[in-house]
Structure formats: structure tokens, C-alpha cells
Amino acid sequence: MITRQFPITQTVDYTFDGYQPEDLIFFDIETTGFAADSSYLYLIGCAYYQDNSYHMIQWFSEDIREEANLINAFFEFVKPYKVILHYNGSGFDIPYLLRKCNLLGLDYSFQQLNSIDLYKKIYPYKKLFKLKSFKQKSIEAYLNVQREDVYDGGDLIQIYQSYLGKKHYETLRKSRDPNAPVSNPSEADMLLHQLLLHNEDDIKGLLSISPILNYVDLFEKPIRILQAGIDQGSLFIQFEISANLPVRISYGNDLIHLTAYKNNASLSVQVYEGELKYFYENYKDYYYLPAEDRAIHKSLAHFVDKEHRVKAKPSNCYTKKQGVFAPQYDLGISPYFKNEYQDKLSFIEIHTDFLLQEETLELYVAHLLAHIL
Structure with a gap:
């Protein structure tokens, strides 16, 4: 030997x-x-x-x-x-x-x-x-x-x-x-x-x-939000990572794009601007109003004639909301909105308060990183 x-x-x-x-x-x-x-x-x-x-x-x-x-x-x-x-x-x-x-x-x-x-x-x-x-x-x-x-x-x-x-x-x-x-x-x-x-x-x-x-640390270690905002139909989030990436990466899908190099990274998320629905979980406590295409709580139903209301179902127990929304792949952040009840993809509303909530933004970024691959 x-x-x-x-x-x-x-x-x-x-x-x-x-x-x-x-x-x-x-x-x-x-x-x-x-x-x-x-x-x-x-x-x-x-x-x-x-x-x-x-x-x-x-x-x-x-x-x-x-x-x-x-x-x-x-x-x-x-x-x-x-x-x-x-x-x-x-x-x-x-x-x-x-x-x-x-x-x-x-x-x-x-x-x-x-x-x-x-x-x-x-x-x-x-x-x-x-x-x-x-x-x-x-x-x-x-x-x-x-x-x-x-x-x-x-x-x-x-x-x-x-x-x-x-x-x-x-x-x-x-x-x-x-x-x-x-x-x-x-x-x-x-x-x-x-x-x-x-x-x-x-x-x-x-x-x-x-x-x-x-590159493992990019996905598994804490991040720190640097800035976030809406520009040209996309939500941009820049954040600092607990890593030092030696080679620049650029990767994404139809909704999300990630770029990262050294200890800085950014996500570009395609947003939806328009109307979405918020579905109430306890649909048995609601009535659906066909003429108004929305649901109301039972406590308010006695103000509506019986012929104008029906018992709500999971699929029609909603209220509508106009706004700017970003996608999420599971129901981690609330309140969340959908186009239809059975849709797997949900959305969160992007407003000024949301963009200033660093903890929520960190949670959202971690969520996106977990699903981008």
C-alpha cells in the first residue's frame, strides 16, 4: 500500500x-x-x-x-x-x-x-x-x-x-x-x-x-427585504440573502422570475389588475344574492326578500374586490382571492400597506422561492 x-x-x-x-x-x-x-x-x-x-x-x-x-x-x-x-x-x-x-x-x-x-x-x-x-x-x-x-x-x-x-x-x-x-x-x-x-x-x-x-442557502436561509413596488404590470421585490452566490442566476416561469448574484436577489412577479373574489369559509352562515352576484351574512339576510336570496354554497359564497393582485401557490397569506372557487392559484392584494410590511413580504418571498422550481 x-x-x-x-x-x-x-x-x-x-x-x-x-x-x-x-x-x-x-x-x-x-x-x-x-x-x-x-x-x-x-x-x-x-x-x-x-x-x-x-x-x-x-x-x-x-x-x-x-x-x-x-x-x-x-x-x-x-x-x-x-x-x-x-x-x-x-x-x-x-x-x-x-x-x-x-x-x-x-x-x-x-x-x-x-x-x-x-x-x-x-x-x-x-x-x-x-x-x-x-x-x-x-x-x-x-x-x-x-x-x-x-x-x-x-x-x-x-x-x-x-x-x-x-x-x-x-x-x-x-x-x-x-x-x-x-x-x-x-x-x-x-x-x-x-x-x-x-x-x-x-x-x-x-x-x-x-x-x-x-445556492441552497438562497432558498433555505433568512432574507431581508430591501425594497418592493409595482412597475409596468409587475411586482418587484429586492432582497438581501444569507449567501454569496459566485455565479449570477436567472430563472423563472410564466408568473415569477428570479435573479440573484453575490448577496443580492430580486423577484419579478406578474400581477393581475382587475376584479377577483373573496370566498367566505363558513358558507353555511351566508346567503347568495343572484341579482347582486354576492353573498351576505345571515344576520343581514332578513333585510332581503326570500325570493331574492338562496342558501350559499362554497362556490358562490363570495364578495368581489377590484384591485392589483399577485399570485400565491398555496393559502399561506390571507386574505386571499380567486377567480373561481375551484382554482388552485390564489391571489393576494398588493397595496401600500402590504408593500411596507417587511415580515409579510419576507413570508411571501419565501413562499415564491419554495415554489419557483
């Missing part, structure tokens, strides 16, 4: 709430296949913070019989840490290692570590990035992260097999003829470099793409 440990220049430009850099460890594995029962683990890499900078450690298997050595070294190394970070490690790396532990009779687990999967954290917001692929390399390209390695995990399977063959041949040749000329670096060394480089760039990339979590 080869153990390689060295400093790196990468930093993590993101703050993980409640943790210090010394609490974090980033990791990635390399294998000869997806199924632990029928493939081999040959490389584990980690990045960690020590002495005011980041470092890497790699454990590489020079022989397929060294899997247990790699796993032992890895789990002993990560014991002091509180958080383990990865990209889709919940889907592959972690279950693969746990299965290998089971097959090899090793008593290890990840229970003492808080697991943060960058892939799973940002996947619900993937539409924002408009990427054809959601692999780590795609996120790196989105954030303009450069890497030297040009291979993917599938390519490395053949490279590792070639390495094992070349390494065996070179060892055998040297044992038979110690004076035989050997190129420096040897073919096996060059293959080893490619294998280690891929894992190294994956780990470095993992650190470098950590700011992608700012």
Missing part, C-alpha cells in the same frame, strides 16, 4: 454552520466497479485542514489484496473528525465502503460522522444551473474550477488493470536482472500518476465547489 500525504493550495470558500474547518474531512474513493461484491477498492483520498491550510492524504492499493489495509487506514484517520463531505457519496462511496467492511469482517461505520452530500444538497435546485449533466465535473465547470486530470472513473478501471500488469512485469524483470535498464519514470509509475491525479483532482474539486451550497 502506498500512502501519499501533501499540502494543497485549495481553500473552502463556504462556512459550514456550527463547524470549524478542523472538524471537516472531504473524501472520495476509486474502485474497479459499482458493486462491492464483484469489484475492488484501490484508492481512497481525503482532504483535511491542519496548521492553517488544507492537506491531502491518499491510500493506494498496489495489490487487490490490500483492500483491508486501505479501509483500516481510512477509518482510523477519520476518527477525530465530526463531518465527512462528499459528492454523491451517500449513493456510492459510503455504501460501497460499508459493504466492503462487511465482506472483509471489519467493524467500521460512519455513525460518528455527520455526512454532508453536496450532490444531494444541491440536486433539488438543479434547474437553476441549466446543466446537461450534474456530475461533479459539471459543477466544477459551472464554477470555473480548473483540473489537470482528463479521465473519468470508468477510464481508470482499465488504467488500474494496466498498472497492476506493468508493476508485476517490472518487479519480475528487476528480480531476474537487477542491472536491466529501467526508464524513469517507468510505465507503471506513469500509470500510477494518472490514477492518483484523478483522485487528487476530485478531492481538490470537492473543496473548490463547496460554494455551490450558497
Whole structure:
């Protein structure tokens, strides 16, 4: 087994709430296949913070019989840490290692570590990035992260097999003829470099793409309203976010459009100007007046002739309102208005008081962000 440990220049430009850099460890594995029962683990890499900078450690298997050595070294190394970070490690790396532990009779687990999967954290917001692929390399390209390695995990399977063959041949040749000329670096060394480089760039990339979590914070952390108003048929709301978005985003649908960059964002919401209906919930306490197309409470019904009133139903128990309205996708803010009772989309009235109520505006923005995707 080869153990390689060295400093790196990468930093993590993101703050993980409640943790210090010394609490974090980033990791990635390399294998000869997806199924632990029928493939081999040959490389584990980690990045960690020590002495005011980041470092890497790699454990590489020079022989397929060294899997247990790699796993032992890895789990002993990560014991002091509180958080383990990865990209889709919940889907592959972690279950693969746990299965290998089971097959090899090793008593290890990840229970003492808080697991943060960058892939799973940002996947619900993937539409924002408009990427054809959601692999780590795609996120790196989105954030303009450069890497030297040009291979993917599938390519490395053949490279590792070639390495094992070349390494065996070179060892055998040297044992038979110690004076035989050997190129420096040897073919096996060059293959080893490619294998280690891929894992190294994956780990470095993992650190470098950590700011992608700012886009999660845009949707999940508090905001602060800066200003709001109506202009040319749209409600504009500018707000400050608890994030620092490294790349500008612009995304929307037929009703809402979001733009955001660094710690500022704005929403443009198409408004409806005209007449909508407010439906009373307790329709059994109301009468509907067909001639006036509105409902009145029973306490007032004795002023209306019986032939001019009927018992109200949910669909006609309303009063009408003229105004400027903005849509909402559920009934979170009241009072709300609709065009027809069965409509799923409701509206809230936009007036001066509403535009000055920061708490209500924050609630409305959070509501829109939760539904825009």
C-alpha cells in the first residue's frame, strides 16, 4: 500500500454552520466497479485542514489484496473528525465502503460522522444551473474550477488493470536482472500518476465547489427585504440573502422570475389588475344574492326578500374586490382571492400597506422561492 500525504493550495470558500474547518474531512474513493461484491477498492483520498491550510492524504492499493489495509487506514484517520463531505457519496462511496467492511469482517461505520452530500444538497435546485449533466465535473465547470486530470472513473478501471500488469512485469524483470535498464519514470509509475491525479483532482474539486451550497442557502436561509413596488404590470421585490452566490442566476416561469448574484436577489412577479373574489369559509352562515352576484351574512339576510336570496354554497359564497393582485401557490397569506372557487392559484392584494410590511413580504418571498422550481 502506498500512502501519499501533501499540502494543497485549495481553500473552502463556504462556512459550514456550527463547524470549524478542523472538524471537516472531504473524501472520495476509486474502485474497479459499482458493486462491492464483484469489484475492488484501490484508492481512497481525503482532504483535511491542519496548521492553517488544507492537506491531502491518499491510500493506494498496489495489490487487490490490500483492500483491508486501505479501509483500516481510512477509518482510523477519520476518527477525530465530526463531518465527512462528499459528492454523491451517500449513493456510492459510503455504501460501497460499508459493504466492503462487511465482506472483509471489519467493524467500521460512519455513525460518528455527520455526512454532508453536496450532490444531494444541491440536486433539488438543479434547474437553476441549466446543466446537461450534474456530475461533479459539471459543477466544477459551472464554477470555473480548473483540473489537470482528463479521465473519468470508468477510464481508470482499465488504467488500474494496466498498472497492476506493468508493476508485476517490472518487479519480475528487476528480480531476474537487477542491472536491466529501467526508464524513469517507468510505465507503471506513469500509470500510477494518472490514477492518483484523478483522485487528487476530485478531492481538490470537492473543496473548490463547496460554494455551490450558497445556492441552497438562497432558498433555505433568512432574507431581508430591501425594497418592493409595482412597475409596468409587475411586482418587484429586492432582497438581501444569507449567501454569496459566485455565479449570477436567472430563472423563472410564466408568473415569477428570479435573479440573484453575490448577496443580492430580486423577484419579478406578474400581477393581475382587475376584479377577483373573496370566498367566505363558513358558507353555511351566508346567503347568495343572484341579482347582486354576492353573498351576505345571515344576520343581514332578513333585510332581503326570500325570493331574492338562496342558501350559499362554497362556490358562490363570495364578495368581489377590484384591485392589483399577485399570485400565491398555496393559502399561506390571507386574505386571499380567486377567480373561481375551484382554482388552485390564489391571489393576494398588493397595496401600500402590504408593500411596507417587511415580515409579510419576507413570508411571501419565501413562499415564491419554495415554489419557483
